[in-house]
Amino acid sequence: MTDPGISVVICVYTEDRWEDILAAVSSVRAQSYPALETLLVVDHNPALKDRLARAYEDTEDVRVLPNAGPRGLSAGRNTGIAASHGEVIAFLDDDAVAERDWLRRFAEGYADPRVMAVGGRTEPVWASGRRPAWFPEEFDWVIGCTYKGLPPGRVRVRNVLGGNASFRRTAFEAAGGFATGIGRDGDRRPLGCEETELCIRLTRARPDAVLLIDDRAVIHHRVPAPREHFAYFRTRTYAEGLSKALVARSVGAGEGLRSERRYTTRVLPAGVARGLRDALLARPGGAGRAGAIVAGVLSAAGGYALGTLRARRNGTAFSPVPVPEGGEPIRRSTEPEPGAAAPAHAERARGGGEPARGGGHG
Template sequence: MSLPSPTASPAAPPLRLSVVICCYTADRIEQVRAAIDSTVPQLNDIDELIVVVDHNDDLHAALHSSVVGARIVRSTEDRGLSGARNTGVATATGDVVVFLDDDATLDDDALRSVRSRFADPQIVGIGGAVTPAWQGGRSPDWFPSEFGWVVGCDYRGLPDDGAEIRNPIGAAMAVRREALDTIGGFSPHLGRRGTFPAGCEETLMGIALRQSFPDTSIVRDTSFRVSHHVSDERTSVRYYLHRCFQEGRSKAMLAALTSTGSALSSEKSYAAKILTSGVWRHRRAPARALALIFGFVFTTAGFVTGTVTNRLAAHREDRPQ
């Protein structure tokens, strides 16, 4: 009598993606539609696309009446990108939540790369590659590549594909939904509100994921690539310096919200290695070298201002009434 054939172990169920696009202004409605159009063809039958409208009833109505293939929801939290993203996470039912900016479009097969990367159970999050799509066709001559983060895009000094990173760039990131639920999502104390150029909510998320899931990794995946629209208004020197200053203030808030030494670890390495070498690299382009130096100065000034403000606020709270 022959022995029965061994039973094959059951295959892992297919990964379900929930793509979340957060938007807040009708000025970008065509870009939101482009983001949706780049996503829908890449969705499998079990995936879902959620568009979160941040406290704009007119935009919600316009998208609800014209968009096919996406669920249009209103943000149920406080105004701002962090609240909108948390609404998206609360609405999502997938295994992995993919976040896409409202002015970014997925490259072909980008979501296939997400599925492939998350087949590894040790991966808790990934950050994609973010290529700038300059409205004017090219970056300003004075703009240093080391400061691509000012416009929400890749910058010189980012790790290679597959390397572990502290946190992703918000325009293209993906995180396991259960992990986001565990850490409470994104902090309402950080993140952009309308046109106010704050940030660092992704950094705090990355730190929280590392603390809660020390045996997992967040990695960079350059095949998960998006094209990020950069409007002309974000190419002025005024915007550049304002964004640097507010990033510094956000870093001060980040440092106040976490006690871990990793809060500013990447920034210290970036300043010591990338910015110093950047000055030499741009030595034959004085405008770029000056922009790099002033960008660092304004970011530092924002950090100092934010640190002092936070300490004064803490002192007022501790003072007996």
């Protein structure tokens, strides 16, 4: 296996996650495939930046730097990309810990020179200690985790999920960085979709690019108590619809919704059927899960309809943003409330419908 040299970028924004941040960094430093460096990008919080700088002042493999762009996750990631030295840049959420072979699995994927991005599997760590009985696994993307419906092993996908993902540096040189104005801004709104838009833009710039998810590259993502409640579920699925409208406006409904069609016509109906069957068998949460799937679909559809009307009425305003040296200018939306992250819907490899070669099971 060749050594691509992987830089890890962790974007942070609040001291409330201090212990989580330390745990995330520790998990990177304990990798069986050592990271070239770990970059902590602090989102406009000088107190947190100074505290982290003191905590890691005696380390050579951890660097702390401020977000050089506008507030938000996308600009923080772009700052990390520009400051990193690795041939591959991996991203880890600040409230997640990576398993020991996380980076090794990423590195294995890049043995194929066509591979431009590799993502992994994200498992939830519920604050209450267990999954709420009503919460359907098909909607785990709501909490930033891998959802039921993705095929197992190492498979070709349309887009990776940003909290557990990696890209070749040449991917950013070809397509530019993450579009700001789309991604999450601290705890203000449950936004996202920046990785979906980037991946679609990447495959347009490089039609030969291969994007993979390897379910053996595992991280464990903490789910705080407020996100275990239906109110967050409803808000997040509604924002998903707003986001998908923006993506469809930007890249066209054909590409923007291609994977979602399979998800809504096959994966979700099967989930409803399982929930109703469990309810008939008096198993806990069956009816709740079926109802939550229906509610989630309706909420997302409402957000999509409103987002489409807004886009038609107001248009989508774009302005150039900085990108890593060598990249093409990307554009950021100034549309209010652009929406939330799209789930990383997987597709089988083009042509044969089989997983990409070298796949395995976690």
